[in-house]
Amino acid sequence: MKTVFTTLFLFLLLSALAVGGYGFVQYEQFTKQKVSESAPEIFEIKKGSNIRRVAADLEAQSIIKPAWQFQLLAKITKQENKIKAGEFAIEPGMGPQDLLDRFTSGKTISYNTTIVEGFTFKELAKKLQADPNLVKTLTPDDYKYENIMAKIGSDEKNPEGWFFPDTYNYPRGTTDVDFLKRSHKAMKQFLQAEWEKRDSVVPLKNPYEALILASIVEKETGVPEERPLIAQVFQNRIRKGMMLQTDPTVIYGMGDRFKGNIRKSDLRRPTPYNTYTRHGLTPTPISTPSAEAIQAVMHPEPSKALYFVARGDGTSHFTNTYRDHRKAVIKYQLRGNAKAYQGDK
Incomplete structure (x- = not known):
């Protein structure tokens, strides 16, 4: 009887060793797997997915299998609860550990959208509505000037100028509201920080006035310097109580009526944005100012100049008196024809 038990014990022991050895060989082979050329280039882990779901999806898409061994690897390496959601790039030659490391790193595939300096909010809204990478949650009605700021949780009443121009990277699943909130926060933080560092001679009352003037500077500047x-x-x-008399404000006030040219009647039409008929700043910004335009307003270049006129090469000619300004207009814009000058009429 004792011999039978001994024989049975040895048999079970050998069987266990054989199974264990076979399992070890299988596991070793599993860890040496490589992602094939035919595997998908992108693997998505949805929010709330656990390691079991991830392993099953990897097997179903023929990226790495079997699923249970991927789960075992994650458990052994203590990564099973560190998986991040998002889209991940899958590259040929990656092994199971490479995949785990990528899934726990949070290095997801990112998309990007650029807000261009000088954009009006109307142009920005049109771009975001057509952007294929953002999840659309806002309706055309939500994008209306009177509605949009409340939709993104801002106390500001008008959206013009309030979104920082930059290229924003973000993962799949980012909504239009998420994007606008991020850009708005960036503008508020940047504007406030620059306001606190402004030159003491800046004749503006608050950061919003600086934002308005920066938007005008943005549209008037031909060369950055x-x-x-x-x-x-x-x-x-502003210090002298003179009107700003700048064409971009007139164009903004014309809205869809602007067809490429400003007529004398447009300069005389008293819209809230016509700085030829009204003193002071416009009611709101007229565009999205760049960081450089905001900094220029906070730290202007010392000068007594009151006028500037485009030379035709992108640069401007600056003058201190109206008489010299008149001469510059005749020279640079009227090609020397003084009779064509109508600034005094």
Whole structure:
């Protein structure tokens, strides 16, 4: 009887060793697997997925299998509860551990959208509505100027100028509201930080006035290096109580009526944005100002200039008196024809 038990014990022991050895060989083979050229390039882990779901999806898509061994690897390496949601790039030659490391790193595939400096909110809204990478939750009615800021949880009343121009990277699943909130927060933080560092001579009452003037500087600047000087011209005019008299504000006030040219009647039409008929700043920004335009307003270049005129090559000619400004207009815009000058009429 004792011999029978001994024999049975040895048999079971050998069987266990054989099974264990076979399992070890299988596991070793599993860890040496490589993702094939035919595997999907993108693998998505949805929110709430656990390691079992991830392993099953990997097997179903023929990326790595069997699923149970991937789960075992995650358990052994203590990564089973560290999986992140998102889209991940899958590359040929990656092994099971490479995949686990990527899934727990949070290095998901990102998409990007750029807010261009000088955009109006209307142009920004149109771009976001057509962006294929953002999840659309806002309706055309939500994008209306009177509605949008409440939709993103802001106390501001008008969206113009309140979204920081930059290229934003984000993962799949980002909504239009998420995107606008992020950009709005970036603008508020940047504007406040720059306001606190402004030159003491800046004749503006608050950060919003600086945002408005920066939006005008943005639209008036032909070459970047002239922003601080253009900002100074407008601030000099504000100090003297002069009208800003800048064409981009007229164009903004014309809205869809603007067809490429400003007529004399447009300069005389008293819209809230016509700085040829009204003193002071416009009611709101007229565009999305760049960081450089905001900084130019906070740190203008010292000058007594009150006027500038485009030379035709992207740069401007700056003058301190109306008489010199008249000469510059005749020279650079009227090709020397003084009779064509109508600024005094």
